[in-house]
Amino acid sequence: MPFISKIQRQTDYTLFGSATPIVIDNGASYFRIGWAGETQPRVVFRNIVQRPRHKTTGETVTIVGDHDPALLKYFDCTRSGPRSAFDSNVVYQFEIMEYILDFGFDRLGATGSEIDHPVLITECVSNPVQSRSKMGELLFETYGVPSIAFGVDAAFSYKYNQQQGVCDKDGLAMCPGFNTTHVIPFVDGEPIYKGCCRTNIGGFHVTDYLKQLLSLKYPHHMTRFTWEKVEDLKMEHCYIAPDYASEARLFLKGAREAEEKTRCWQLPWVPPPTEEPPSEEEIARKAAIKERQGQRLREMAEAKRSSKINELENELHGLEFLLKQLEQVQDSNVPSFLAETGYVSRQEIESARTKVTQSLRKAKGEPKNEQAETDKASPNANEKYSLINIPDDMLTPDQLIEKKKQLSLKSMSEGRQRLKQKRYEEELERQRKQLLEEETRLENPELYLEQLRARYKDLSVKVDQRKRLKTNGGHSNGNNLAGAIGRGERLNAVQRERMRLLTTAAFDRGKGEDTFGAKDEDWQLYKLMSKDIDDGDEGPDEDDAELARISSRLQDLDPTFVPNKSEAGSSQPAAEAQRARPLTKEDFQIVFGVERFRCPEILFNPNWIAVDQAGLHEMAGVSIRRLSCKDEGLEERLTSSILVTGGSSLFPGITERLEAGIRMIRPCGAPIKVVRALDPVMDAWRGAAAFASAPQFHTQTFSRMDYFEKGEDWLRNYQIKYSS
Structure with missing residues (x-):
């Protein structure tokens, strides 16, 4: 089965004897494998597996750990995303774990199908026996390892820092990891598992919370927030606030300290090309x-x-x-x-x-x-029109028809001439009024503006009232409210005449037999009604036109003039749609303000993301209370040596915040000392490598013969001694 990776394969596998143990730090985030006695692991990669298919050949490949994004364009990844073998820091997908172990042993340099070296592999504290037995079955039966030893990663980190003089034999190991957070008390250099405490919160949740906040804040850059990039942003910019409430108030007030703590991530942006003004030669050309x-x-x-x-x-x-x-x-x-x-x-x-x-x-x-x-x-x-003046009795039937045509054409021609003359006279009258109005304005501009505003006000009231009457004219509620008028007052003269004609016609029909329509004169009623309606519409149009003219005139002469909303919406031209402004450099900037300390705060307040469990500082008090010790000095010794390890302990300010939080739950004056591990990420592997290089290591392993003889249930009570 082909693998895709950028990790180089080791070439010195055969130089190590079969008694040299292989040390594996099987973390939920990273997988580290190397040789006992060394200070650095040989192979380190992400503990994830992805199995896409090639777009051309259809072959399924296995991508373990980190991958090249440019290489994935040749594969179909829609049905296969990155998968992890862990669920809350416990291995439960052993099919994926087999791919990871295959890749780890291959990059370490193993050529055969069997591994003839003892294996020390880390696990979480209080690991379920089912997960431990399945891991032993996988290593014994698939890889044929001679012996196995299981150890807790946080315990190895504590022992390594104890050897370096960072912490004492009695103390607390607090390990905020990738998926979970553990607290382990140590007495005389050995972990006391009955006093352990765990919450399902870790660096994964911090990264996911930061990704959600950035996606909500910058939805148009959502594709930029990949998991790997947000993880890098978290490790680079996030920190633990000494006091969350006071820190949030700084950003709420916009203080100078908040501006100094704000960080910016500039996305790739290409400025638009600037148009240089053309030269004189170009203009002439x-x-x-x-x-x-x-x-x-x-x-x-x-x-x-x-x-x-x-x-x-x-x-x-x-x-x-x-x-x-x-x-x-x-x-x-x-x-x-x-x-x-x-x-x-x-x-x-x-x-x-x-x-x-x-x-x-x-x-x-x-x-x-x-x-x-x-x-x-x-x-x-x-x-x-030669036939118009000739009497009808002197014309033939064809000439009579022609005479009627000539009469119709002549009347139409004369009507057009009259309309043309009327328009010409109206245009002359309009020009005359404009000249007269301009002379009046030049004589006294202030008086002219005042009269124009008064005329505009009167017309606005008139037009608004007409529109209101038109809107309310179809019904009447019978109440004489403020601004309301009766039905008769809502109708103008033309409309009242129309109602009179209808009423008269209905009254005449109600006297006896309905003979409406028997005479030609009856049908003149509809002509009168339609004529009245046409005549009644001329006034409002003239008022609207005059109002629009005065409004335009006032806008030209008076910069402070603002037209009415109704008049602006009806007579004024529609405002031009706002054009989209060109994108600038600021549009491609991701600003980190309150997100820098808000996301890691869930380690102390898991209920912010709907995890109803204790915070990191509360776990220390829970772990101490679970010991139920009668020795009062033990509690002081435990709080005097608190070691913080794990990937999530790299946030700046976590030790100060932990010390302040634990001091709130401890008696006044109790000694409290919180220190960070020398290397919170690698100390677990280094402690395991030092433990595996000790001569007494082989006495604490679980051999393959023990597995076949005693079965996997024997692993239930299996525990190593870290102080041997």
Whole structure:
């Protein structure tokens, strides 16, 4: 089964004799393996296994420990994530444990299938006998080791620091590890397991809590917070606050001490390219290109205009030539001549000539001569509507039909002329009012602004009242509340007239037989009602337009003017949507403030993450009380030598916080001394390596013969002596 790893394989395995023990520190976070008597392990890797499949070949590979993220792009990891053999610091997945042991022995240099060296492997305190027996079965039957010794990692660390003079024979070993935290009392150099204490809180939970807080604080950078990166951030930035409440108040107030304790992690960020202003040569070059393009477009437009003028002139010449020929044709031959040309009458030809003439003048850019056109159109009108003034009894049926058409066309033409003249007069009147208003403003600007504001206020009240009446006009609650009016007062004159017509019609029908519709006059009622409704809508539109005009005028003249919300929402143009600002360097910064000490605080307050157990400082008092000793001096000796070991003891300030917390539960003046191990991470392996190199080690092992003879139940009472 192939392995993927960056760890180099050892080459001196054969140089060690079969009596040299192999020391394994089987931690929940890291796996360390080496030789007894040495000061450093040979192989160290993460205690996890991942088994993805290759995307091309489909072959399953085993990735043990740390891996190269760039290499994983060739594998399908969606169905196989990193897995650990531990559950709360107890090995329970021995299939994964076998992969880890295979990899560890392979990197140590073992070539055969059997390991002919004694093995000392660490475990947690009060390890279940089932886990210990399964581990013994795996080592004896799969690897064929000659003998095994089981020892507690925290005890090895305490004994190693005791030999170095850091702690005494009587004391407490506090080990906040990866998944759990243990407290072991030592008396005369030996651990007293009946006084042990454990909580299911450790560095894993601190990292997970920090990952959650950062993901909530920076959701747009959530993919950046991988487990490995958050673990590094935790070890680099987190610390234990001496007093959590006072430390949190510093950050709440934004004190200078809080700013000094704030850390920043800058994510990769590439600044957008800055646009340099173009040089004069570049501006001149672009202007020349634009001028050439404009000249080319003007030439194309001129060519198109000339072509259109030629076409219109040819068409005009053809129409004039056609009219000259029509004059020479006899009246009897006119219909046949017109049938060949495609025109119906002479008037149609003249109308086409007039349109072509107007188009030609427009193409040439000549100004319009409205008076000449009117004078020219007046005599033509008599010819165009020649049947209007002739009595009906002198016309044939076809001519009567033509007369009706001419009457309709003439009325429509006159209506358009009147509408055009009305618009022209309205435009002149509007220009006149604007000039007069501008003169008034120039004479007295302050008075003009005051009058304009008053006019705006009156119109606003009027428009708001009309909108309120329109909204409340469909129902009436019968209550004369503040601002409320009756049904009759809510209707304007047009609406009241409409209601009168409906009431009259209903009253007439109720007198007797319903004969509505029998006469043509009855149907005029609907025309009157629709006419009233159309007439009633003209006023509000004029008010809204005038209000919008005055509002725009005030905004131009008065910078302090603020339009009403309703008027701004209806008449003012919609505000332009705010554009997304460009991302800056600050948008890619992860700021660690209160998170630095809030996450490790769960070691002392596990209930913050829903773990209803004792904190780290409370565990010391629980462990001392469990001893139930009559010797009062023993308690003082235990608190006088408290050793903190394990990976989670690397947080700055943990010893001071522990000492302050334990002092709160001990009598006043009791001696308390808390020290950190020389190397909280490696001291467990070093203590085990020193223990395995002692001559008495072979007397405390559990051999393969004992396993086959006594069975795995004998491991239930198996304990080594650390002081031998």
